[in-house]
Amino acid sequence: MFQPSGIEMYQNLWPIHAILMTTGAVLLILGGLIAHTMKEKPSWLKNHHFFEFVGFLCVITALIISFYMVSASGGPQFRVLHAYSGIITFAFVTATLILGPLNMKVKSHNKEIRKMHRWVGRITFILLIVQIVIGLFTAKIL
Numbered sequence: 139m140f141q142p143s144g145i146e147m148y149q150n151l152w153p154i155h156a157i158l159m160t161t162g163a164v165l166l167i168l169g170g171l172i173a174h175t176m177k178e179k180p181s182w183l184k185n186h187h188f189f190e191f192v193g194f195l196c197v198i199t200a201l202i203i204s205f206y207m208v209s210a211s212g213g214p215q216f217r218v219l220h221a222y223s224g225i226i227t228f229a230f231v232t233a234t235l236i237l238g239p240l241n242m243k244v245k246s247h248n249k250e251i252r253k254m255h256r257w258v259g260r261i262t263f264i265l266l267i268v269q270i271v272i273g274l275f276t277a278k279i280l
Contacts, residue, residue, distance in 0.1 A: 151210075155203045156273065162196030163266040165189045166231065170259050187238075194235055201228060220269070220276040227269045230262040 169189030176182040204224070208215050216222060237255035241248050274280040 151203055151207045152277065155200050155207060156277070158196045158200035158203065159273070160270060162193045162200060163270060165193030165196060166266060167263055169193060170263055173259075190235060190238070194231065197228065197231060218276055220272045223265070223269055223272055227262070227265040230258060230265050234259045234262045 166189070169186050172182055172189060173186045176185070201224070204221075205215065208221075216225075234255060237251055237258060241251040241255050244251060271280065
């Protein structure tokens, strides 16, 4: 039976990683735009939560694939800027997604938490775009 080498595994999984990560980033950004522009619609919060949750699932799946890809290639996990900036971006995505529900649960500090959620979300938006560009440079597409 044919066993792909680490490099072949990397090449086979890279497009899946890129598609999932880009899809996740787009969904996260759409979720943020829904919250920013559609608050007059009664379903905005439900839609915001849906896009953020599905986007996060795509991102976490792509992150797991990236760890597997790099392990299969035999190299160290953190050898390029894209890996370092990816972990930072993932931390911001996670923080944004924790602060949102926390804002609804902690009534005594919800104004401060909402403000943090919004600002961390804005920073995350920028980091997602930058991370995609860095990934495209890393893959030598740009």
